[in-house]
Amino acid sequence: MDLQKEISRRKTFAIISHPDAGKTTLTEKFLLFGGAIQTAGAVKSNKIRKSATSDFMEIEKQRGISVATSVMGFEYGSRRINILDTPGHKDFAEDTYRTLTAVDSVILVIDCVKGVEEQTERLMEVCRMRRTPVIIFINKLDREGREPFELLDELENKLSISVRPLTWPIGQGQSFKGVYNLYGKSLNLFESGSSRVTQSFVSLQDLNDPELDRWIPESFSKKLRDDVLLIEGVYEPFDRELYREGLLAPVFFGSAINNFGIRELLETFTEIAPSPDAREAAERTVHAAEEAMTGFVFKIHANLDPNHRDRTAFFKICSGRFERNRFYTHTRLQKKVRFSSPTHFMANEKSIIDDAWPGDVIGLYDNGSLKIGDTLTEGEDLHFRGIPSFSPEIFKALENRDPMKQKQLDKGIRQLTEEGLAQLFIQFGNRKIIGTVGELQFDVIKFRLEHEYNAQCDFTPLRYHKAFWVTGADKEMLEEFRRRKAGAIALDREERPVFLAESEWMLKVAREDYPSLEFHTTSECT
Ligand code: G4P
Secondary structure (H helix, E strand, O other), rough: OOOHHHHHHHEEEEEEEOOOEEEEEHHHHHHHHHHHOOOOOOOOOOOOOOOOOOOHHHHHHHHHHHHHHHHEEEEEEEEEEEEEEOOOEEEEEEHHHHHHHHOOOEEEEEEOEEEEEEEHHHHHHHHHHHHHEEEEEEOOOOOOOHHHHHHHHHHHHOOOOEEEEEEEEEEHHOOOOEEEOOOOOEEEEOOOOOOOOOOEEOOOOOOOOHHHHOOHHHOOOHHHHHHHHHHHHHOOOOOOHHOOOEEEEEEEOOHHHHHHHHHHHHHHHHHHHHOOOOOOOOOOOOOOOOOEEEEEEEEEEOOOOOOOOOEEEEEEEEEEOOOOOOOEEEEEEEEEEEOOOOEEEOEEEOOOOOOOOOEEEEEEEEEOOOOOOEEEEOOOOOOOOOOOEOOOOEEEEEEEEHHHHHHHHHHHHHHHHHOOOOEEEEOOOOOEEEEOEEEEEHHHHHHHHHHOOOOOOEEEEEEOEEEEEEOOOOOOHHHHHHHHHHHHEEEEOOOOOOEEEEEHHHHHHHHHHOOOOOEEEEHHHO
């Protein structure tokens, strides 16, 4: 009974956005509402500032911050809210994608001046792949932004999702007056700089009520009435099922920095967002309400202290109750493991917990036996799916600069790639190729190899354009392909064959020459 109760009160989600749209500010306001922090400014932005004097020193600093803010759990009324943080910098997009595999829904923040930006589109692609329910928050209404209807059209067109406004802005920028709650039928009037958690709402069941004109100037009330008529005419009523299936995104307007429009968002979120549900494992579907504990690792964080090579594995519980000091089965290694100090994260603090429930993310102390994607169970041989690797965009060969330190280099590179910092591909003859999404990771790898593993390396740029995971039912053809293209074939961490294509054209030729083979841009399909 406890299990069902704990599941239904949990909401685990991520706030995502293109950098600068207001993710950190919104996260902070949520924590303020939840009473998890007392003052604004307590949540450090995990973005890497462009003005930073040295990129990787900044990254080191950010690593410290992001341990603290990786998971922020707090109680809100009778609910338990878990916010999973995602890195803002685009070079760390893979980390974000992995985190998105561990959430039950997301809130997407859009800057009303800029609309849909590059990262917004990529993040939504991942949400669509997983059919993650999305709520959209259009932020910075205190600025002169784009027309709300135009923004809604852009959201639908660029993000391939239907939208339905649940609040509606009255004016914008200098003349921003507030938002009308279409769902709750109340008016929320804007007061700039409001840091109060409570705001006064005017209940207005009927917009034709002359009362409206008492609160806002006539030109605004007329426009609001016209806009609402248009909304009711154009958009279908909000359908919770479509939202839950990831097909329809409710839209809210507000200003995070002014703490405006946040309560409506948070209230609706806690009401409609899904609690932990079923999750696919390679063997079967696992339901959150099953008694036996299951879960998986979606992120590994190395300790910042170079003298202690221990790491924290972020473990998402999928079913049952997790207990401290109990033996669980590590299904990849087929061995029993036990954790004496699992931690729970709460805003900037962490504490040891005795148990945890589906939807929770806990930190497990790891001395090197856990990898991203590993599953723990009470004995059943299960492997959760859905921790995809995406094709890197930059490839470089790893060269050892100090032959006496080969072992250190091998260990370092293995551990850093297990952390998900970059992807490691091994070619015939043991040539190691590092693939990343951005240049920044090469600086980080070099820096950390030197400081944490006492190893030195160089990178030689390679001309590969993309990596494709190759599969095929026709084993002979697959073998022939691997033999003929040996120079462009490598194995990933799981020893799956990957085709390193130098161009789209090379891929096209390979597809034509080997029609029965399939070439995938993510590892998930293999
Ligand atoms: P991010 O995590 O998505 O990258 O964005 P973040 O919250 O850090 O916000 C980016 C910038 O936008 C910040 O200003 C923040 O103060 C501002 N901002 C957030 N919400 C609003 C809003 O509702 N209205 C307006 N006008 N600005 C908003 P900054 O100058 O980059 O940083 P800071 O010096 O203020 O911290």
